[in-house]
Amino acid sequence: MAEYITSVRRDIMRRVYVVFFLRKVVKPFVIKMGSVAALGVAVATLVSVQNVLGNMPSPSEFVSFGKFVFSAFANTELSVQALLLAVAVLAAFAARDLARVSRLIGVRRVAM
Secondary structure, three states: OHHHHHHHHHHHHHHHHHHHHHHHHHHHHHHHHHHHHHHHHHHHHHOOHHHHHHHOOOOOOHHHHHHHHHHHHHOOOHHHHHHHHHHHHHHHHHHHHHHHHHHHHHHHHHHO
16 A cells, blocks of 8 residues: 555656646746747848858867957847847856756756
């Protein structure tokens, strides 16, 4: 009987963890990543990505790559700058959510 109670308790708690995970972590992350994708499409309509990639130096050349990125950002239209900043902010928040998820999953695995 004690085994059955332990099994039921484990199943119920697993469901509670899944519901918590879906409500608190997945939903905000999906919304943020959807926003990043929509803003990325908006940037792609305003910028010729193929030409930018063609003019870009190799990322292994740190100094010239950094100068290129700064120059490209500084010399573009204000609307593109605003969209790129919005993408960067949302991506940072999404990365924060991923860090939270990894900590939550790690804590739960240790606790069980």
